[in-house]
Amino acid sequence: MPQIQLLPDSVINQIAAGEVIERPASAVKELVENSLDARATKIKISVKKGGKDLIQISDNGSGIEPEDIDKSVIRHATSKLRDVDDLLKLCTNGFRGEALSSIASISKLTIESMAKGEGSNGIRAEFEGSVLKSKEEVALPFGTTITVKDLFFNAPVRAEFLKNDSVENSRILDCITRLAIANENVHFEYRADNRLLFSTAAGSLRSRLSDCLGASVARSLLEIDWEEQGIKVRGFVNAPEDLQSNKRNVPYIYLQKRPIYNALISKAINQAYSPYGDFSPIAVIFLEMPQETFDVNVHPAKREVRFSRDNAVFLAVNHAVHNALQNAISYPSISITNTLREHAPAYVADTVNTVPASEPQLVVDEKQIAKELFPDSRIIPVATSSREPDLVDKAPSNSPDCLQIGKSYIICEHGNSMLIIDQHRAHKLILYERALAAFQNNESLDSQELLFPENVEISSYLLPILEAQKNELKKLGFNIEPFGTSTWRLRSIPAHLKISAAAPAVIVFLQNTYDSKESDMFKKNALSFANSSAIPSGAELSVQEMKSIVSDLLFLQNPYETPRGEAVFMKMPLDDIRKKF
Numbered sequence: 174m175p176q177i178q179l180l181p182d183s184v185i186n187q188i189a190a191g192e193v194i195e196r197p198a199s200a201v202k203e204l205v206e207n208s209l210d211a212r213a214t215k216i217k218i219s220v221k222k223g224g225k226d227l228i229q230i231s232d233n234g235s236g237i238e239p240e241d242i243d244k245s246v247i248r249h250a251t252s253k254l255r256d257v258d259d260l261l262k263l264c265t266n267g268f269r270g271e272a273l274s275s276i277a278s279i280s281k282l283t284i285e286s287m288a289k290g291e292g293s294n295g296i297r298a299e300f301e302g303s304v305l306k307s308k309e310e311v312a313l314p315f316g317t318t319i320t321v322k323d324l325f326f327n328a329p330v331r332a333e334f335l336k337n338d339s340v341e342n343s344r345i346l347d348c349i350t351r352l353a354i355a356n357e358n359v360h361f362e363y364r365a366d367n368r369l370l371f372s373t374a375a376g377s378l379r380s381r382l383s384d385c386l387g388a389s390v391a392r393s394l395l396e397i398d399w400e401e402q403g404i405k406v407r408g409f410v411n412a413p414e415d416l417q418s419n420k421r422n423v424p425y426i427y428l429q430k431r432p433i434y435n436a437l438i439s440k441a442i443n444q445a446y447s448p449y450g451d452f453s454p455i456a457v458i459f460l461e462m463p464q465e466t467f468d469v470n471v472h473p474a475k476r477e478v479r480f481s482r483d484n485a486v487f488l489a490v491n492h493a494v495h496n497a498l499q500n501a502i503s504y505p506s507i508s509i510t511n512t513l514r515e516h517a518p519a520y521v522a523d524t525v526n527t528v529p530a531s532e533p534q535l536v537v538d539e540k541q542i543a544k545e546l547f548p549d550s551r552i553i554p555v556a557t558s559s560r561e562p563d564l565v566d567k568a569p570s571n572s573p574d575c576l577q578i579g580k581s582y583i584i585c586e587h588g589n590s591m592l593i594i595d596q597h598r599a600h601k602l603i604l605y606e607r608a609l610a611a612f613q614n615n616e617s618l619d620s621q622e623l624l625f626p627e628n629v630e631i632s633s634y635l636l637p638i639l640e641a642q643k644n645e646l647k648k649l650g651f652n653i654e655p656f657g658t659s660t661w662r663l664r665s666i667p668a669h670l671k672i673s674a675a676a677p678a679v680i681v682f683l684q685n686t687y688d689s690k691e692s693d694m695f696k697k698n699a700l701s702f703a704n705s706s707a708i709p710s711g712a713e714l715s716v717q718e719m720k721s722i723v724s725d726l727l728f729l730q731n732p733y734e735t736p737r738g739e740a741v742f743m744k745m746p747l748d749d750i751r752k753k754f
């Protein structure tokens with residue numbers, strides 16, 4: 174008996190859906206691309222519950238003709254491609270005719286559209302799992318609204334892999350931002366659970382970057398304009414002085430204005446920064462090259478492309494970025510106030526109200542500068558937790574005497590042994606355990622109020638995470654509040670954290686939350702908090718500080734190694750020492 178059978182369309186569609194629609198953000202990407210292909214100038218995106226309950230995209234584009242509505246959800250039905258030759262002349266985002274059919278097969282899909290042609294009628298069609306449920310004429314404005322309800326309703330396994338709503342919202346925002354950067358003439362609006370998370374009006378590329386990346390980031394980017402072997406490279410990259418080593422930026426790369434991901438190009442960018450260290454800078458790269466030198470039809474979600482001349486593309490991007498950096502070095506910009514602040518340790522307001530909270534700090538008075546440069550014992554961390562003894566002030570009186578060597582190690586006697594403790598690792602472990610306890614027990618760690626609130630620029634895709642994680646940040650001692658759309662203000666930061674390390678620490682926290690599985694999140698965030706806040710090697714410690722570290726360390730259940738498995742101290746029994754003599 175023959176064994177091979179053709180699969181029914183419904184199954185074929187669901188298989189394609191698995192490749193094209195991995196999560197709500199991929200559905201949003203496909204639908205927004207369709208609106209862009211329909212030459213819309215205004216696109217509104219609205220989602221509920223991270224896109225799982227609802228995704229709705231409205232545009233003012235060309236619309237779909239009534240007789241095309243049924244076809245639009247059939248697999249490989251497209252208005253954008255007629256024959257193989259067209260594949261080489263593509264100027265649209267879509268061409269495979271797979272997106273609507275995939276989405277329809279795993280959701281309840283409604284298409285409402287009014288085409289711009291003469292004598293057209295508005296049409297509303299409802300589908301459930303690809304099956305047409307109803308179709309009627311309705312009065313509509315020009316354009317198309319696609320509503321996707323209950324995404325993955327018949328693919329529960331996929332639904333299970335989705336992260337919490339704020340992470341899905343962030344991914345959606347990331348994909349909207351990527352499309353928005355390449356389409357500065359289009360007005361975008363994005364709402365999640367009825368809250369406006371992102372809005373950008375049609376304008377110049379600079380103003381678009383400012384909306385998408387934050388005003389101060391956009392202002393300081395270096396421009397790229399380069400051509401090599403027929404490959405045009407335009408765009409913007411971080412100036413060397415703005416690099417942040419602990420921030421892993423995924424570059425915005427576009428090929429003929431289509432967003433793509435490409436490891437080779439990312440490498441070419443990062444390599445241009447290698448003289449400054451190991452960085453993943455902010456980069457927006459627009460590539461233009463002859464159509465016959467690349468293939469866009471290699472990935473179902475059209476994310477990847479294949480270049481016929483990998484090497485030439487790598488070199489063109491690398492040289493373009495390198496050149497922009499070289500030009501920047503000839504005209505360095507140094508801000509005196511920033512330099513002062515960079516080197517200043519975090520300090521505490523004498524009284525919280527010395528400076529009105531909401532006023533930007535433009536005037537720096539001499540006393541404050543002196544205080545920044547000569548921090549002394551008047552630095553009093555604001556204790557918000559009654560449980561943990563503060564490191565500086567309240568070392569237990571019965572802790573052993575300590576000695577610091579090499580400004581990095583603490584030597585003390587413990588029982589019948591001598592301990593040599595790595596001060597940085599010990600403090601890291603203590604902070605890690607405290608952060609974990611704070612997350613788990615809903616407590617807050619000690620924090621210090623800032624006299625000059627510190628601004629943090631948040632990439633728009635991380636904004637929903639910040640909104641959702643404000644409380645978790647507070648537990649670590651970061652008090653952060655909105656100050657404009659992408660700018661937030663740090664009012665207080667964890668005790669011991671240097672001001673200059675505070676904003677990067679917040680960003681690492683958000684990035685971790687974005688990247689990690691929910692189960693790893695606490696641990697990863699506690700670790701990065703501990704890494705950034707721990708007393709460094711090379712810092713001179715007072716006897717009190719050393720005593721405090723030792724007693725806190727020995728209080729831990731496992732004081733032996735850091736979460737990364739590094740040894741925290743060496744123990745030398747007195748007997749062994751005796752034998753050596």
Ligand code: ADP
Nearest residue numbers: 207211245251252267268269270271272273317
């Ligand atoms: P593709 O974009 O690859 O053509 P899709 O499945 O995404 O495939 O869409 C199928 C067809 O539906 C498109 O070719 C287009 O004709 C039509 N369509 C989808 N969305 C829109 C829209 N927002 N405005 C106008 N036409 C649309």
Ligand code: MG
Nearest residue numbers: 203207267272
């Ligand atoms: Mg499409």
